[in-house]
Amino acid sequence: MLPPDHPIIPRARIGVLIINLGTPDAADTRAVRRYLAEFLSDRRVVELPKLLWQPILRGAVLTTRPKKSAHAYQQVWTDAGSPLAAVTRAQAEALKGAFGDDVLVDWAMRYGNPSIGDRLAAMKAAGCERILLAPLYPQYCAATTATANDKAFLALAGMRWQPALRTLPPYYDDPAYIDALARNVTTQLAKLDFEPDTIIASFHGMPKRTLELGDPYHCHCRKTARLLSDALGRPLNVAFQSRFGPAKWLEPATDITLEQLAAQGQRKVAVLAPGFSADCLETLEELAIRGRESFVAAGGTHFAYLPCLNDGAEGIAMLRTLLARELEGWVRAA
Known part of the structure; x- marks a missing residue:
């Protein structure tokens, strides 16, 4: 018999985490500065020596660019937040239930919120022992696809019980x-x-x-x-x-x-x-x-x-096709 304080292990599930680049939490200078500081500090994005780049970033770039970028965000901000966050959330919602009841679909951003690490931890807590990472970049680039995967692998490095991972390949010619x-x-x-x-x-x-x-x-x-x-x-x-x-x-x-x-x-x-x-x-x-x-x-x-494919019928049908293919062997064909 298990001791009363023994953690309850949830039933095994499979996770699909769709990932996009990122967005500030608000269309104001402070939030944009925080977002740009994270984004432009990524060595995959700016491939300059840290000692050379960080003084430039913390000086001229983060002093002048946030105000200009905040104004740009204000031109397109929606009641649901930034367009990128709103659409990515809608894509995840449209995919829920697409691969069966035991497949949890969630979304995350490489920079900003919701973070990849937080959503992976939530998936693991929900019983996801196998997770498909799906960076939604059709064309592979180290500054997009690779850094999203990097962040996920870093999150796993802090887990005692790691889920098995698969990653969505680039689909530029699919x-x-x-x-x-x-x-x-x-x-x-x-x-x-x-x-x-x-x-x-x-x-x-x-x-x-x-x-x-x-x-x-x-x-x-x-x-x-x-x-x-x-x-x-x-x-x-x-x-x-x-x-x-x-x-x-x-x-x-x-x-x-x-x-x-x-x-x-x-x-x-x-x-x-x-x-x-x-x-x-x-x-x-x-x-x-x-x-x-x-x-x-x-x-x-x-x-x-x-407009992009977004959460329209063509785009969601495409994502269902691509993701179902990568889930083969984990789940039955939907």
């Missing part, structure tokens, strides 16, 4: 992903009151040196664009957004591309962001607001931002 993108883009284009002269596929940028060091991100983005172009039956202009700092970044840059297209007489443009699984600051403020402004200022007449 037929389910390309098909979902093509269906979503086709639907969005049909809703426009104009025919775009061109379509831009804008991916988040990375310093060019990451490509030279062997990161496959650039190649994954290019292949996604090529496969999506084939599926749509029309060409796509590939560009990279969100440059930061003096380093040379992947090109061509989205903002410059928009200005050049308008100057060349291509006055009607649609922009999509196939590297993002959920709309966020970089899509809703940087592309849909500032992208439009720069395109119109350069002579463009019609601009449309096409």
Whole structure:
């Protein structure tokens, strides 16, 4: 007979933790500074020597950037919080019950809340002895996929009884992903009151040196664009957004591309962001607001931002397909 203070072991379950980049807790300077301090201190994100980078971060960057970023967040903040948190939460809700009663679906952010460590601990306490980590980055990058996995592995290092882990591979060329993108883009284009002269596929940028060091991100983005172009039956202009700092970044840059297209007489443009699984600051403020402004200022007449897959039917069906595949052997096919 067990002693009265012996912990009760819950019935064995399986966990699925979907993960996205992160968000501040509020659209104010203090919360954004706290978020940026964590984000930009990640050695996977800024690959500079700590002794060189931290004085710059704690000085110029965290003194000036939070106020500007807070203003940007205020342009897109919702009653449910940041768009990224709201959508990721909705994705997790839509997936609950998709893989059976013994599979717990939850969500976390690499930076900010809810944290990966907290949600893994909650899953373990709920009886999850096997957990699938699902960073929702279609294209692999050390600064996104790898750091999310790093954080999960670090959390496990502090556990006496560790759950078994699997990780979702990048799905940049998966037929389910390309098909979902093509269906979503086709639907969005049909809703426009104009025919775009061109379509831009804008991916988040990375310093060019990451490509030279062997990161496959650039190649994954290019292949996604090529496969999506084939599926749509029309060409796509590939560009990279969100440059930061003096380093040379992947090109061509989205903002410059928009200005050049308008100057060349291509006055009607649609922009999509196939590297993002959920709309966020970089899509809703940087592309849909500032992208439009720069395109119109350069002579463009019609601009449309096409939303991400988010928690729409195509996106959730795709996630169910990908996650069910990775759960094979742990659960029966849903």
